[in-house]
Amino acid sequence: MTVTLDKVYNEKGMNVSSIEVLDLANPSVSRAELLSTDGTDIKTITAPEVRYFTRSFNKETVTVRGVTITLNSALRDPVSIGTAKVQVYTTPHVPTPKLVVPGESGNPLLAKYNNSFACPEEPVGLDDLLSASECGYLYAADGIAYANPETGTYAISGTVNGDKNDLGLTLTSNEVDLSSFSADPARSGMMSAPTPGKYALTAVQYLPTDEKVRVLASYPVVILNKDISLTMNGKAADSSFYAAKAGDVALSFQDRTGVAHTSYLIIKQGTAYDLDAAVDVDALVSDAKTHIDTVSPSTPLLDILTWGVNHEVGKDRPVTYTVRAVGKTATPSTTWSDVAITPGYGCSGYAAASAATVPKAALNTLGVGAYSVYAVGLNVDHDVVAIDRKTITVKKESSGGGGGSGGGGGSPQPPVRPDTTGPSTPGADLHSAFSLSGATFETAGEAQTFSINLGEADRVKVEGDIITFKKNGLLFEMQASDLKKDGNTVTGTVQSVKVKADPLETEVGDLGDVSARFTAEFPSFPVNATIGATLVENVSENVASAYSLALLDEGLDVSEIAYTLKVTKKGIEQCGAATITMTVPPEWVTARGGVEQIRILRQADDGTTQVLETVFKGYDTDGRYIFEAASPDGLSEIGLVAVTASTGVTVRPTDVGIGVETPSTLPAGEAGEGLPVGVIAVLLVAIVAIAAVGYFYMQKKE
Numbered sequence: 001m002t003v004t005l006d007k008v009y010n011e012k013g014m015n016v017s018s019i020e021v022l023d024l025a026n027p028s029v030s031r032a033e034l035l036s037t038d039g040t041d042i043k044t045i046t047a048p049e050v051r052y053f054t055r056s057f058n059k060e061t062v063t064v065r066g067v068t069i070t071l072n073s074a075l076r077d078p079v080s081i082g083t084a085k086v087q088v089y090t091t092p093h094v095p096t097p098k099l100v101v102p103g104e105s106g107n108p109l110l111a112k113y114n115n116s117f118a119c120p121e122e123p124v125g126l127d128d129l130l131s132a133s134e135c136g137y138l139y140a141a142d143g144i145a146y147a148n149p150e151t152g153t154y155a156i157s158g159t160v161n162g163d164k165n166d167l168g169l170t171l172t173s174n175e176v177d178l179s180s181f182s183a184d185p186a187r188s189g190m191m192s193a194p195t196p197g198k199y200a201l202t203a204v205q206y207l208p209t210d211e212k213v214r215v216l217a218s219y220p221v222v223i224l225n226k227d228i229s230l231t232m233n234g235k236a237a238d239s240s241f242y243a244a245k246a247g248d249v250a251l252s253f254q255d256r257t258g259v260a261h262t263s264y265l266i267i268k269q270g271t272a273y274d275l276d277a278a279v280d281v282d283a284l285v286s287d288a289k290t291h292i293d294t295v296s297p298s299t300p301l302l303d304i305l306t307w308g309v310n311h312e313v314g315k316d317r318p319v320t321y322t323v324r325a326v327g328k329t330a331t332p333s334t335t336w337s338d339v340a341i342t343p344g345y346g347c348s349g350y351a352a353a354s355a356a357t358v359p360k361a362a363l364n365t366l367g368v369g370a371y372s373v374y375a376v377g378l379n380v381d382h383d384v385v386a387i388d389r390k391t392i393t394v395k396k397e398s399s400g401g402g403g404g405s406g407g408g409g410g411s412p413q414p415p416v417r418p419d420t421t422g423p424s425t426p427g428a429d430l431h432s433a434f435s436l437s438g439a440t441f442e443t444a445g446e447a448q449t450f451s452i453n454l455g456e457a458d459r460v461k462v463e464g465d466i467i468t469f470k471k472n473g474l475l476f477e478m479q480a481s482d483l484k485k486d487g488n489t490v491t492g493t494v495q496s497v498k499v500k501a502d503p504l505e506t507e508v509g510d511l512g513d514v515s516a517r518f519t520a521e522f523p524s525f526p527v528n529a530t531i532g533a534t535l536v537e538n539v540s541e542n543v544a545s546a547y548s549l550a551l552l553d554e555g556l557d558v559s560e561i562a563y564t565l566k567v568t569k570k571g572i573e574q575c576g577a578a579t580i581t582m583t584v585p586p587e588w589v590t591a592r593g594g595v596e597q598i599r600i601l602r603q604a605d606d607g608t609t610q611v612l613e614t615v616f617k618g619y620d621t622d623g624r625y626i627f628e629a630a631s632p633d634g635l636s637e638i639g640l641v642a643v644t645a646s647t648g649v650t651v652r653p654t655d656v657g658i659g660v661e662t663p664s665t666l667p668a669g670e671a672g673e674g675l676p677v678g679v680i681a682v683l684l685v686a687i688v689a690i691a692a693v694g695y696f697y698m699q700k701k702e
Contacts, residue, residue: 004068008211014167015208021215022101026079031100032201032219033085037093037188043227044545045088045389048372049272049559049644050081051326057279081275082644083557085548088387090227094146094191097139099203101178101216106205107171108181110221111136112197135194139183140174146191157190171206178203178216196225197383222384228253230375230388238538240393246363251375252355253386259377262356265339266363266392267323267346269370269538270509270560276322327591336362346371366394369509370538391538430504431532432472434525434571436460441494441527448494448524450480455488462490475500478525496576497522499531506535508563512585513622516565520635521576529571536564536637543637547601550609551643556599559592559644567635569605575634581617582640583624592642600629603637 003019010016024030036042054076061070089095097108112135135148143158162170181203203217229236232249239249251264267273322332325342332340336347336359347362354377370393377386438456442449452467454460460469467478467490476499480492498521505515516535539561548558562584569575580600589595595616603609612629620626627640 001072002070004070013169014171014206015211016206016213017211019213019215022217024215024218027081029101030203030217032203032217033098034087034089034201034219034221035096035098035182035185037089037096037185038091041089041091041093043088043090043224043387045086045374045387046372046541046544046548046558047084047086048267048269049083050275051272052078052274053081053277054078054274055277055279080645083548083559086387088222088224088384090224092193092196092223092225094137094144094188094194095199095201095221095223096183096185096188097201097219097221098182099178099217100180101203104178104203104205104216105175106178106203106214106216107174108139108176108178108183108201108203108217109136110139110199110201112195112199137191138174139176139181141176144183144187144191155191157187158184168206168208171204172208175205194223196223196385197381198222222387224385224387226255228255228377228386228388230254230373230386230390232373232390232392238391238393240395241363242395243366243368244364246360246394248360249358249363249392250355251358251373253375253377253388255386256354256377258379258385259354260380261350261352261378261382262354262375263348263350263378264356264358264373264375265346265348266358266366266371266373267341268325268344268366269372269391270511270562271345272326272559273342273345274324274326276324278320278322280319336365363394367510368394368396370394389541393538429532429534430473430501431530432474434476434527434529434531436469436471436476441525443524450478450492450494450525452490453488454490465492467492473502473504474531475502494524497525501533504533504535504565506537506563508535508537511562511588513624514563514582514584514640515620515624516563516580516582516638516640518565518567518578518580518635518638520567520578522572523574523576526572526574529569531570531572532568534566534568536566539564539639543603543639546603546607546609547639547641550601550611551599551641554611556643556645559597559642562588562640562642564637564639566637569635577633578631578635579628580612580631580635580638581626581628582638583620583626584640586619586623586625588642589625593644595625595627597642597644598625598627599641599643600627601639601641602631602633602635603639604633605636 001021003021005017005019008015008017022030034042056076057071059071061068063069095110097110099108135146135153138145138160140158140160143156143160145160146155147153161173199221201217201219201221202215205214205216206212207214231252231254232239234250234252236254241247251262253259253262320340322340323342323346324332325345328342328345330343333343334340335343336349338350339348341347344365344367347358347365349356349358349362351357356375370391373390373392375386375388375390376384379385436452437458438453440451452460454462457469460467462483462485465480465483467480469476476497478497479495481495483490483492485491498519500519501517503515503517505513508514514535518533520531543564544558544561547561551557562582565580565582580602582600584598589598592598598614598616600612600614601609602612610631610633612631614627614629617626617628629638631638
């Protein structure tokens, strides 16, 4: 995109006549994400998988008050998004951005949108542009600068270089390598807490010889006052209902303070989508009251939710979205949704209130399976004050009939388990104790001895130095030494124990029948300890995020989690290596790129997550694909995952250094070494606001 201004604008040595904007939707060109400032302040919401994001515009060129905006034809090319993440700060901390713009250098900037800004009728100058943002931050290699010209507050953490009389020199003096730039969370943590609201993260480059500003990256930033959970019919838990038996579901946040608008999007999990955005350029130019960023390239989910508010109240639609389930031929419909969605795969809606009701008629169009419920609460200034995701599951109707937890007819059904660290829908399971009738075990030092009365023990076999018995779906194999038999009594020393589980089988939504089994080794026989296993269909957000982070190191991300095998252990202090075997229907594998795209991952009890070496073993008697992995560190929650190339938008929590001296507040007017404070106010807001011209958002209509 190219923006040609009506003249050369000059402000303290900075001359600008044009703006060039990269294709910010293309992750191979530009990527932006947010890192945690204190290790706990980021909330990550997984968006639906988008195979292709396609934009169309009703015109190639538009002129507004002498400013000509020309769209590059490449903007119409489909862009692969993958499984993106919506990231928000749940406590008021100065953001810590990460930018990846290969081969480029420039200035990372963050500005808070000024909700009271009204673009004047006369031609726009730099003074007007300064007013478009309320405050801002400049990120340099060794510091962060802050300015709020309305309050006269200025601060620097670290070193920012420059000359108060030369904006251009200040920019070029603080350029950073954007090929892989990450701000220092310790520096961010030194700054005073920002006000909650919506911010625009950009990266720009000033070229003085060409009198040009280049916009190299963009990402919408939301800072919340606190994390607020979404509720469905007053309960902050996942929910379920039987197909065609739903009742109305009221969506609201646990704390409705300040929520004036509520919008939602419900969309089926485990499916890839093609997302189309048809842009009415004229409407986009004339209606910029509630939107501070472009048709958001990296977070189309947030864009859909926030734009849904304008759509539903009858205004012109600057952007019309269409969501198509990949592989489905049905025409996307707006019968129960402002956003056109493939029938049976979702719905959306809005209310100018602190709660919104999903009508039962809309819910009863959904097919069997698990659905993500995304919701956003906005205040009167259209700032995001709450955002959350829950799961609602549509189940096959049982022979006894049933109702829905959303208020439908029949007997209410129990909701999906709300435990965010465990399964939401348990499938087939097993449970057994490490015990054997007629057996005693003694431990002296590192040696464990045993004595088994074969007359009292049930179905025990002794073959060579291996003792085996079966119990509750588990086959126990005990490797012994010094084995002796005296009548019905067998004694010896335990060398190791191997446990083999029978296959667990269940039906997973539209996926079909799946199965899993495991073999685990133990250095001794943990007397009276227990082990259990469950097949989990709807995986918790915590597990999904952990899998994404583990895959990021291999340049991959989660495309879809088929299911997990959750193994629980009690009273077991040591666990050796394990082997996990998991099956899945061939259609699921083929639709996700083949066997090369399948991985088995393990999340340990302490949260450590590993990508296991996964081997395709062939087919079982039912034609299902068999995948196997060795886990050197044992069992826990094991997932069968389809992967895709990483889009680079996954949060990687960053630790704040221990022992760093960090003042809680930097006093106003004290800039420390480097940039004099007088230049910061002009620098930060001017550049961000100039860049905003390229995104059509210079007007704010009342």
